[in-house]
Amino acid sequence: MNTKIINEYADKNNLSQIKLNLGSGGRPMKGWINIDNYDYEKNDSSRSGSIYDIKMDIRDLDADDSTVDEILLSHVIEHFVRWETIKMLKHYFNKLKYGGKLIVEMPDLDRCIAWYIRQKHTPSIKTPNGIMNMGLTQFYGNQWDELDYETHRYVWRLDEFTQVLQEIGFTIESASHQAVFHQKERDMFVIGVKL
Template identity: 30%
Template sequence: MNIQKFKNFINEHNYLRILKDFIKKILFWISLQKKINKLNKTNTYLKQFYGNNQKVKLNLGCCDKQDRGWINIDIDKKFNPDILDDVTVLSCFKDNCADEIKSAHLIEHLTYEDTLKAFKNWFRVLKKGGILSIECPNLDKCIDMIRSEEDSEKIRLGFVGIFGDPWAIKKYGILHSHKHGWNPKTLRVELKNIGFVDIKEVKIEETYRYCNQKYERDMRILAKK
């Protein structure tokens, strides 16, 4: 049988279409199984916290800084988070299930649009009265640092706050570049628009960062649902 006859035979019996349909079904079931596994893992963690009467606390964009007592979530599997999920969506979590959400040096890595999407989903997942903590570079402070005329280190760390750390970008990839900047005023406005209340600036937690030890570059905002 020559090649043309073989092609005609395949087309005549629709074997190619049957094969394509079969592959589509296989891929669908693989995708479905992955989603089921992800949901099962999430439920396991939630049962663990509920069973011990612990608060459900989500550490979003945990990277390699994973905290005990928190459910550590990241989109990058190389960090081996407790749950692998898109932190702007939190597809594994039902409405009104979390007591606290922590976002430390995450939102500067998101676009403005993705950050607003994240705020809406974080509001959705938090219980009534739940607390949101956001820590990130203060754009106002970064600009002031760049305007320094003598301190080259201060200028450099100001630029890092705006664009991201070149070392981290080289090590972890382009996801670690900065895509949008915030100051306390702009964060308050957007969080209030989503529905958060009692929005206030408080002392930062990540004081170990050199940019904060010397220049107090970053900010931390608390908000309540």
Template identity: 30%
Template sequence: MTKLHLGCGKIRLPGYVNVDVQPHPSVDVCADLRDLPFDPGSADLIYSCAAIEHFGRRQWQPVLAHWFSILKPGGLLRLSTADFAACCEHYRENGRVADLLGLIIGGQKDDWDWHGMVFDFAILAEGLEAVGFRNVRRYDWRETDVGRLGIDDYSQAYLPHMDKENGRLMMLNVEADKPAG
């Protein structure tokens, strides 16, 4: 089974081909996520956490279409991105935009760490379906390889920070299927 971890940054997932635009010891393949060096229909699963929001308003759907082409028929795409609806709820309750800056505009620590898009479930589902994905649904990070392996990535970002029992999940965790036939 071929599993790709796109936009891996410094997080290496065992059993995955870890891909990022910047070289790190965790990266197996250094490549732009808009132009991946994988054959069409070659991946069973694509996981991408906190990467799709780095593409602009008119760029993210073509990126998803590219990823769709790399998945095998019947393959699974699993995405995690900041949940704009959760950010709005947090802001309404706390009135602190400072808590949300990293989620909304990125960390801005380097040339790649800027966000060009925000998502709620409806806009992400609509975009996924527009490029061919079906059965778009939320997933629980605890039931994925990340959760089972005890790897802490942004799919489990909560406010208050790290309060996974009582905090609000700030990430939109969505998966979708490439039709089998």
């Protein structure tokens, strides 16, 4: 059996744990294997760059099953349609070790709706196409830079997302609106564990 790219990278770099930061964009994390499939494009106003250790399509992680300790997706899942996300989550479940964690932060549809309504007459983000309400941008993502991968395809509700994780086999360790990377109260932060 051939060793997979991610496992080879971990071995080559003497990593005691395989922790994957998927869709790393311009925010690589120390101690993690940063993976992205897109190079930075100068007209991309949503990202500050693309810094990755491995260039790979995150829909099909090239890693041995049951070898990954943690998978982090910070504002990535909303860039995929619902059915594709479910396929990805099942794939990630297989890649994780028992006791491994899936950590996800992304906008929560219910919170985005409320935020938009509260602030709909208060534009809050400057885009090349003018100033827009930040709540509205969460529904659709970046629609102005003409980069397909920057648009939002599906915005989940917290209860819906945790139910899907449980159906796949994850145990929910925590699920809240205490975002770590972006907007507290608007974004959900979920940790699922493979037990």
